[in-house]
Amino acid sequence: MAEVDAVDSADDELLTIGAFAARARLSAKALRLYDRLGLLSPAHVDEVSGYRYYRADQVERARLVALLRQLDMPLARVAEVVEADGTDAAELLAAYWTDVETRIAGQRTLAEYLRARLSGRSSEMYGKFVVETVEVPEQVLITETRHTLADELPAWIGASLGRLEAAAEECGGVSGAPFVVYHSEVSMESDGPAEACVPVADEAAARAWAAGQGRARQTAVRVEPARTLAYTRITKAQVAHPQILAAFEAVERWVAAEGLRYAGPCREVYFADWGAAGAGDPVCDVAFPVEEAQSQ
Template sequence: MTTLMPIGVFAHATRLSVRALRNYDRLGLLVPARIDPGTGYRRYSLEQFARAGLIRRLRELEVPLAEIAGILDAGSPDEVKAAIKRHHDRVAARAAELAAISGGLDSVLAEPTRWLHVYERVRTPQRIAFLTIRTPLSGLAELIGPAYARLFAALDAQGVTPSGPPGTRYRTDDPDELTVELFVPVEGSVRDDGEIGPAELPGGLLAATIHEGDYEDVETAYRSLGRWIAERDRVPTGPAEELYLVAPGPSVAPEAYRTEIAWPVTA
C-alpha cells in the first residue's frame, strides 16, 4: 500500500508552504497523489519528495514558474542541469550566489534513497527565553547569527544562565514570510524587555532525528521525519524544532555541526 500523508505534513517535510503546494497543484507542477472527492483534501506520497525537492531548489534559484514545468519534464538529470545552466546565463550577475544554491541539486534530482533513523523521546515542560525574527527564507542565514548574539547578550545582562543548547521553532512554513522563534533553555526567570521574553516548551512526545554537518542537505532529515509520521498515522501537535547540539561558531567546522530536528506528535 502506498503511504500517503496530509498536505500539512508534506509541506513541513519538504519545506514548501501549504499555499505553494496548492498553487503547484493548480499549475500542474506537483499534483497530489490523491484528492478526497468529498472534502477536496490533498494527500501526497513518499514518491513525490524528489519532485517537491527539485521544485523548491529551482524556486531558490529564482527560476520562473512558467519555466519549471519544462525543466521537470526534461527527462534526464543532464537535461535538467542544461536547462538550469541556460537560466544561470541569463542571471550572470548573481552566478556566484546561485552556484552555491545549485550545489544541492544532485541530492534532489533522483529518488531519495537515504533515510535517517527516527526515534521518539518524551520531553518534560522546559523553561526558555526566546526572540522572534521575521524574514524570507533567503535572508535567514544572514540574520540568525546576529539574532542569537542579541539573545545571549540580553540573557547575560539579566544574569540568566542557559541550561541547554539553543534551538529554533518555525512558526510559519511560508518560505517568503518565515516567522522563526530562536530559543535557549534557561534557569531562573527571564524579564520581557520588548525583544526577548520568557516562554515554555510544552512537554510531550517528540519524533526526532539527528542531522550531521552543514545545512545544505537538511531536507533529508525533514523528509525522514515526514515519512516516519505518515507511515505511523501520527499527527503533528506543534511546529518542528531544530536543537543545535553542536552549533556553528568560529572554531567549529561545518562538518562537525550536529542538529536534532524534532517534531511534537501524537502518541
C-alpha cells in the same frame, strides 16, 4: 532645435540618442532606462525639444552597462561597478560573480535533489537519516521572533541566538539547547515567521528582562510544556539547503509510518559550537513535536 544625427560642440562630438544607440549597440529604450536609473545620463538635453544628446566618449560606459546587464547583475550593483575605478570595479565584479556561482551551486544541488524525488529515488536520501524520539521537559524560554526569507535566515539565526544567550545571563543562565521554531514555511517566497528560543533557569528574571525589552525585536518569554520530539541528527554539511529538506522529510515519513500526529511546529535544535565544528560533525537536530494519535 531640429534633431540631427550629429551635432558639433567646441569640446566633444555630441550624438543624438539614435546615433549614440547605434554606436553603443543599444536601443534608445535601454538608454532612456539607464538615464532614468542614473546609470548613464545624456550630456545635454534640449530644453525646447527634449531631445537627448550624448558625447562620443560615453560609448564605453554604455557598453559596460550593457555587458554587466548580460550577467544578470542587478541595476544597483551595475551602478557601483561603473562608478568605481578600474581595480575597485574589477573587485566588485569578482565579488558579484562569486555570489552568482554560490547561488548556482546551491541550485544545482537542489536540482539533483528534485531529480531524485521525481525519479522515485527519494528513499536513497531518506535512508541517510536515523529518526529517534526524545522526551524534553517543560522549559522557560526567552524568544525573539521575525518574519524572514530563506536567504536572510542563517544570519538572523546566528545573531538572534547570540543576543538571547547573552540575555540569558540575566535570567539564571542557559538551561538547555537553543533552538529555532518555524511557525510557517520559510523560503524565498514565504517569510515564516521563525522564533529563536533559548531555555533559561529563572522565569521571574526572564519576565523582568522581557518587560524591559519593549517590542523592538519582538522578544518574549513563554513556558513550553514537556514534549516528545521525533528527530534526526544532522552534520554541519547537511544543514545546507537542500540537504536539510531531506532531513525534515525523513522525519515526516517516519512520523507517518509510526502513526503519530504532530503536536507543534517543526524546529532545529542546536547543540554544538558551530564555529568549531567541521563539515562532518553533528551540530543540529531536525525535530517535530509528536504525540500518539487519538483513536476514533
